[in-house]
Amino acid sequence: MTREEIVEKVNSLLSEEFEVEAEAFTPEANVKETLSLDSLSLVDLVAIIQQTYKIKIPVSDLREIKTFNNLYDYIESHLPA
Amino acid sequence: MKYDIVVVGSGLGGLECAHILSRFGKSVLVLEKGSQPGGCIQSYRRGRMLFDTGFHYVGGLGEGQSLHAAFKSLGLLRLPWVQLDRTFDRVTIGAHTFSFHQGYDVFVEALAADFPQELDGLKSYANLLRTVEEHQLDVLNPSLSETLLPAELFEKSAFQYLEETFHDEMLINVLSGTSLKMELRRESLPLFTFLHGNSSFIESSWRLQGDGSLIAASLANDIQAYGGKVVCHAEVQELVEKDGRLVQAICADGTVYEGDLFISDVHPAVTCSWIKQSQKLRKAYRTRVSGQENTFGMLTVSLVMKPQTLKYFNYNRYVYRHPDVWTFYQKDGPVGGILMACRMPEDGEYVRQVDLLTPMRWSECEPWSDTRVGRRGDAYKEMKERRADECIALAETVVPCFREMISARYVSTPLTYRDYTSTPQGSAYGMRKDFRNPMQTVLSPRTPIPNLYLTGQNLVLHGLHGVTMTSLFTCAEIVGKERIWNMLRDEA
Numbered sequence: 066m067t068r069e070e071i072v073e074k075v076n077s078l079l080s081e082e083f084e085v086e087a088e089a090f091t092p093e094a095n096v097k098e099t100l101s102l103d104s105l106s107l108v109d110l111v112a113i114i115q116q117t118y119k120i121k122i123p124v125s126d127l128r129e130i131k132t133f134n135n136l137y138d139y140i141e142s143h144l145p146a
Numbered sequence: 147m148k149y150d151i152v153v154v155g156s157g158l159g160g161l162e163c164a165h166i167l168s169r170f171g172k173s174v175l176v177l178e179k180g181s182q183p184g185g186c187i188q189s190y191r192r193g194r195m196l197f198d199t200g201f202h203y204v205g206g207l208g209e210g211q212s213l214h215a216a217f218k219s220l221g222l223l224r225l226p227w228v229q230l231d232r233t234f235d236r237v238t239i240g241a242h243t244f245s246f247h248q249g250y251d252v253f254v255e256a257l258a259a260d261f262p263q264e265l266d267g268l269k270s271y272a273n274l275l276r277t278v279e280e281h282q283l284d285v286l287n288p289s290l291s292e293t294l295l296p297a298e299l300f301e302k303s304a305f306q307y308l309e310e311t312f313h314d315e316m317l318i319n320v321l322s323g324t325s326l327k328m329e330l331r332r333e334s335l336p337l338f339t340f341l342h343g344n345s346s347f348i349e350s351s352w353r354l355q356g357d358g359s360l361i362a363a364s365l366a367n368d369i370q371a372y373g374g375k376v377v378c379h380a381e382v383q384e385l386v387e388k389d390g391r392l393v394q395a396i397c398a399d400g401t402v403y404e405g406d407l408f409i410s411d412v413h414p415a416v417t418c419s420w421i422k423q424s425q426k427l428r429k430a431y432r433t434r435v436s437g438q439e440n441t442f443g444m445l446t447v448s449l450v451m452k453p454q455t456l457k458y459f460n461y462n463r464y465v466y467r468h469p470d471v472w473t474f475y476q477k478d479g480p481v482g483g484i485l486m487a488c489r490m491p492e493d494g495e496y497v498r499q500v501d502l503l504t505p506m507r508w509s510e511c512e513p514w515s516d517t518r519v520g521r522r523g524d525a526y527k528e529m530k531e532r533r534a535d536e537c538i539a540l541a542e543t544v545v546p547c548f549r550e551m552i553s554a555r556y557v558s559t560p561l562t563y564r565d566y567t568s569t570p571q572g573s574a575y576g577m578r579k580d581f582r583n584p585m586q587t588v589l590s591p592r593t594p595i596p597n598l599y600l601t602g603q604n605l606v607l608h609g610l611h612g613v614t615m616t617s618l619f620t621c622a623e624i625v626g627k628e629r630i631w632n633m634l635r636d637e638a
Contacts, residue, residue, distance in 0.1 A: 082430035111429035112586045116437055
């Protein structure tokens with residue numbers, strides 16, 4: 066899966082699941098703020114990424130994911146071979 | 147009339163929350179779709195006999211023990227509880243029977259007599275069980291900022307822990323042998339669930355003289371005495387949100403109930419399906435909740451025994467064909483393990499009612515998933531009667547001539563359970579907790595809608611003990627943990 070494919074799929078998925086227009090998803094935008102995530106819905110984000118990409122995001126890694134670019138990077142580098 | 151609290155579903159969790167909150171002076175309404183309150187603790191009548199749906203025994207009711215204060219404050223210690231024999235559970239695997247004793251020290255001693263080389267492991271296991279009991283309410287303790295329970299209990303596999311702690315595979319089977327009261331599954335069962343599901347029973351084990359609906363009736367009576375209301379035949383079909391808060395529950399007959407705060411004791415996926423339009427409940431939450439797997443369901447064989455044939459035994463029997471306690475139900479072939487529990491006789495020493503339970507995979511029920519109670523056809527009947535025969539055959543390995551003592555039998559499957567308790571796939575213990583994913587599989591009582599809370603076996607823990615703990619957690623979110631903590635302290 067190319068970087069572009071990841072970006073496109075993640076954006077459409079998160080837009081649909083969190084009911085936020087994908088135009089707001091700029092690479093440097095803050096994920097938590099853009100998606101209005103609190104401690105409850107942050108778990109939903111982790112669940113969706115896991116269900117879609119079979120990638121488990123531990124809590125310690127979650128803190129490192131701030132921007133959409135961080136999220137794309139994380140998925141790209143953890144995709145199962 | 148508008149209520150402070152509307153509770154949807156009158157299972158143990160819903161009734162307990164209603165009890166606690168009505169005692170705190172809230173006006174509380176409980177809505178139940180069935181004809182009686184109780185959910186998974188309701189009983190059902192066959193002939194002159196009442197049979198239990200889910201409940202069979204409970205642990206930790208002794209003074210100072212894990213469930214004592216909570217049950218006292220819920221008025222449930224007034225019920226006729228009878229302590230089981232010192233050897234409260236007996237596990238038979240093939241030709242060998244092992245006993246579980248009440249009291250941690252005796253429990254260890256007795257098993258160490260059968261497995262002397264495992265004494266150290268048994269001691270450390272008992273210590274871990276004690277730790278779980280001691281810290282079960284840490285999250286409510288106002289003087290603690292977080293639980294002192296090690297996080298690894300939630301992130302560790304129960305099976306892996308047993309394999310690391312014990313050398314003898316038979317002992318692992320024995321220690322797990324009483325755990326038909328949870329879903330033993332190597333790939334998912336967290337160590338915490340395993341420990342919590344075992345510890346209080348080892349403290350002390352109790353059986354009710356009567357059926358589980360006594361618990362529901364006692365809670366419902368108290369709720370009404372505190373000014374609350376329990377309405378049956380009220381099948382909620384929609385929860386209406388306005389400006390980001392729930393305002394109404396609409397029932398199938400069109401009746402509308404208004405409330406300031408709602409608690410759902412119904413499966414979270416079903417609860418979400420009732421909220422048609424929401425500003426707060428985004429698709430992501432619905433996806434997560436409906437995407438979670440459920441634990442297995444149970445085949446229950448409810449037996450009426452001929453008078454004066456079977457002497458009452460004041461303990462539970464767990465019987466397995468082979469030492470494959472963790473996997474038998476995943477295999478094809480005849481039933482490989484059962485729980486056998488007697489109803490305590492009202493008078494005399496002979497039993498009139500015995501329940502046999504065994505896990506049943508949903509795949510076995512799936513061909514009839516579109517059918518309703520009483521209209522599932524002959525092939526279904528044939529399947530469940532065959533399974534019942536296999537359970538009876540297994541029971542007969544520990545009680546000779548058991549089959550001849552039976553005068554009537556009634557068999558229910560996860561489908562029956564599904565239709566009476568609104569549990570997807572007739573799951574016996576609700577949503578599956580998974581040590582690989584503790585954060586996602588353990589749901590919070592809070593939801594994205596600020597005045598909708600959840601309770602019941604799907605959230606944190608299951609069973610009478612687990613659901614009661616969860617009710618305390620749910621109520622703590624609503625009235626503050628200090629009040630719940632103080633309520634329990636005053637009862638202790």
